[in-house]
Amino acid sequence: MMNPIAGTKTISPVAGRPNAGRYIPYVVAAVVVLSAPVWAGAYLVSVLTIVGFHAVLALGLVLLTGLAGQVSLGQAMFFGMGAYLSALLTVRAGLPAWPCILVAAVITGVGAALIGFAVLRLRGIIVAGVTLTVNLIFYYLVMSMGQVTGGATGLTGIPRLPYPRGMPYSVFIFAFVWIGVVVLLVFSLNVARSRSGRALRVLNILAGGGEDTAQVLGINTMKYKVSAFVVAAIFASIGGSVYAHYTGVIEPGSFHVQLSVLVAIMVIVGGVATPWGAIVGATLMIGITEVLRAVAPIVLGGPTGAYELVAYGAILVATLLFLPQGLCSLPERVRRRRRADDGH
Amino acid sequence: MEASTVLQSLISGLTLGCIYAALGLGLYVVYGVTRVLNFAQGEFVMLGGMITVSLCAWGVPLFPSIFLAVFVVSVTGAILYRFIIHPARNASGSVLAFLTVGFAFAVEGLTLLVWGWEYRSLTNFLGSSSIHLWGATIFGQAPWVVGMTILMVAGLYYFFGHTMLGRALRACADEPLGARTVGISPERMGLLAFVIAAALGAVAGATITPLTMTAYNVGIPLTIKGLLAAFVGGMHRAEGVIVGGLLLGLTEALSAGLMPGGYHDAIALTILLIVFLVRPRGLLPAHANIE
Numbered sequence: 001m002m003n004p005i006a007g008t009k010t011i012s013p014v015a016g017r018p019n020a021g022r023y024i025p026y027v028v029a030a031v032v033v034l035s036a037p038v039w040a041g042a043y044l045v046s047v048l049t050i051v052g053f054h055a056v057l058a059l060g061l062v063l064l065t066g067l068a069g070q071v072s073l074g075q076a077m078f079f080g081m082g083a084y085l086s087a088l089l090t091v092r093a094g095l096p097a098w099p100c101i102l103v104a105a106v107i108t109g110v111g112a113a114l115i116g117f118a119v120l121r122l123r124g125i126i127v128a129g130v131t132l133t134v135n136l137i138f139y140y141l142v143m144s145m146g147q148v149t150g151g152a153t154g155l156t157g158i159p160r161l162p163y164p165r166g167m168p169y170s171v172f173i174f175a176f177v178w179i180g181v182v183v184l185l186v187f188s189l190n191v192a193r194s195r196s197g198r199a200l201r202v203l204n205i206l207a208g209g210g211e212d213t214a215q216v217l218g219i220n221t222m223k224y225k226v227s228a229f230v231v232a233a234i235f236a237s238i239g240g241s242v243y244a245h246y247t248g249v250i251e252p253g254s255f256h257v258q259l260s261v262l263v264a265i266m267v268i269v270g271g272v273a274t275p276w277g278a279i280v281g282a283t284l285m286i287g288i289t290e291v292l293r294a295v296a297p298i299v300l301g302g303p304t305g306a307y308e309l310v311a312y313g314a315i316l317v318a319t320l321l322f323l324p325q326g327l328c329s330l331p332e333r334v335r336r337r338r339r340a341d342d343g344h
Numbered sequence: 345m346e347a348s349t350v351l352q353s354l355i356s357g358l359t360l361g362c363i364y365a366a367l368g369l370g371l372y373v374v375y376g377v378t379r380v381l382n383f384a385q386g387e388f389v390m391l392g393g394m395i396t397v398s399l400c401a402w403g404v405p406l407f408p409s410i411f412l413a414v415f416v417v418s419v420t421g422a423i424l425y426r427f428i429i430h431p432a433r434n435a436s437g438s439v440l441a442f443l444t445v446g447f448a449f450a451v452e453g454l455t456l457l458v459w460g461w462e463y464r465s466l467t468n469f470l471g472s473s474s475i476h477l478w479g480a481t482i483f484g485q486a487p488w489v490v491g492m493t494i495l496m497v498a499g500l501y502y503f504f505g506h507t508m509l510g511r512a513l514r515a516c517a518d519e520p521l522g523a524r525t526v527g528i529s530p531e532r533m534g535l536l537a538f539v540i541a542a543a544l545g546a547v548a549g550a551t552i553t554p555l556t557m558t559a560y561n562v563g564i565p566l567t568i569k570g571l572l573a574a575f576v577g578g579m580h581r582a583e584g585v586i587v588g589g590l591l592l593g594l595t596e597a598l599s600a601g602l603m604p605g606g607y608h609d610a611i612a613l614t615i616l617l618i619v620f621l622v623r624p625r626g627l628l629p630a631h632a633n634i635e
Contacts, residue, residue: 071438071442118621119621121621121624122624124437124438125381125437125438125441126381126575126624128438128441129381129568129571129572129575130572130575130617130620130621132568133568133571133572133613133617134617136565136568136613137609137610137613137614137617140606140607140609140610140613141607141610143606144605144606144607144609144610257564257565257568258564261445261449264442264445265446268442302456302457303456303457303460303461305453305456306453306454306456306457307453307457308453309449309450309452309453309456310449310450310453310454310457311453312446312449312450312453313445313446313447313448313449313450313451313452313453314446314450315446316442316443316445316446316449317428317443317446317447317450320432320435320439320442320443320446321428321431321432321443324435324439
């Protein structure tokens with residue numbers, strides 16, 4: 001049987017500063033990933049770039065879902081807002097790309113604050129239903145505002161970001177996205193250890209807290225929840241803008257509710273309790289997607305896209321049933337089991 | 345708006361509303377008994393439509409096709425409960441809801457594998473294409489959709505009010521522990537609730553397919569609309585989800601009449617979302633004695 005309070009440990013504040021040696025594996029991992037253009041082919045670099053975009057979305061969600069226990073299913077909309085705003089400002093208004101990314105992020109952040117204040121008063125899974133609805137509304141709006149957004153065909157000819165010479169554009173985007181991931185990761189880890197992070201964690205039912213507990217402790221729950229929501233939206237918006245300038249083409253299907261759900265699946269599969277879960281989940285799910293897209297239609301036949309949907313569903317169900325704290329809880333589980341064995 | 349446009353909007357709104365009400369009833373039965381928000385309800389509707397279309401294409405007559413589709417989808421609902429929800433029945437509401445999301449994705453993928461991505465349709469149940477009434481057009485299938493929803497409501501009313509099994513289900517919904525002490529198994533009732541919801545979804549799916557068409561990916565938007573309608577009306581009462589469903593359907597049709605150009609989906613969902621945020625307990629809140 002599952003134990004919903006298995007994550008109780010995470011509510012305790014992290015004590016003491018870890019010594020510098022602890023960081024070595026992470027620095028090595030960062031160097032290995034960031035040097036991918038040197039040791040990997042163009043295909044792998046492009047896949048890792050896609051992983052990076054999803055990791056940005058998932059990291060945003062960890063702030064809200066992982067820390068505060070509030071499930072939001074609207075990340076694809078904020079990703080889409082960033083992409084469309086940046087694309088429209090550059091394509092239709094002819095503005096330079098970098099300022100457009102900032103303007104898009106500010107507009108998306110304000111939008112997210114408005115939505116957050118309206119939606120986050122609700123509790124539990126209803127927040128997921130409502131944010132999913134907002135995402136669906138966004139999709140329908142983009143589809144029907146054809147004169148502005150290009151409707152179902154989308155927008156083309158989105159200019160590239162200015163990038164240094166002597167470096168392929170794909171490598172530049174790869175580096176930009178992954179540096180972004182590292183920055184967000186460090187930010188998230190620090191937030192988790194800060195006063196705000198502790199406040200958010202008290203809100204987390206999975207960690208043994210809850211809305212009422214938090215309010216009794218005098219925590220302004222709305223302030224923290226909306227902040228987390230807005231920061232997640234801004235992450236997503238910047239990611240979306242860069243995505244638009246990377247591919248040059250965007251269409252509404254890329255920002256449909258399925259992406260929001262996929263991002264939530266990544267966070268759940270990786271583990272909601274830590275920002276690392278977002279990166280593990282994004283890597284695993286995109287890896288599986290790529291393998292299935294390349295192999296399954298050839299070996300098994302059938303339309304592209306079908307096997308990955310089945311895989312997403314099966315992986316989500318299996319994770320929730322057998323490893324509800326996600327892959328990042330695996331080492332801890334093994335350690336605990338070993339300790340229990342030693343005791344006998 | 346001209347009178348005929350208003351009439352047209354009311355008629356299509358009523359038809360659409362019945363679709364959302366039927367979706368909401370499935371959500372309501374599952375939520376009432378098991379407290380699970382079933383994100384796979386739209387998939388039951390989609391499967392019901394797809395299976396009926398295929399059986400009809402193989403030459404099986406219409407009503408036996410629907411009957412078979414309902415049977416197959418009910419089994420799917422039983423699988424969802426028995427192998428996915430039941431093992432995790434003590435988990436939080438979010439975990440249970442995400443389990444149904446996972447199931448919905450898997451069903452979508454399998455449907456895409458079996459049927460491909462093409463949209464499919466059925467001929468109207470009575471063959472007649474449409475009826476003209478005071479300048480408004482009623483699609484031949486619309487009376488069937490309305491009739492199906494009325495039948496569902498009547499059937500559920502009879503079942504929950506006048507049969508032993510229905511009362512046992514209600515007992516479970518009101519007080520699972522109390523139900524257990526008088527010998528009702530909440531697990532069995534949970535299974536029954538999922539089977540009923542799946543069957544309702546399949547009937548709805550077969551009935552609406554001539555009107556709306558169906559494809560592997562219609563389930564999730566249907567679920568979202570049904571959920572929003574149910575939230576707006578109030579998830580705790582059957583009357584609530586029916587009122588919410590009709591409200592969404594009418595809003596959609598009226599905004600389509602007022603503002604052509606495909607904006608009706610976004611407008612209707614936004615209006616209902618605002619109504620829900622203003623009245624989060626639903627237009628028809630739960631009875632005081634249940635609270």
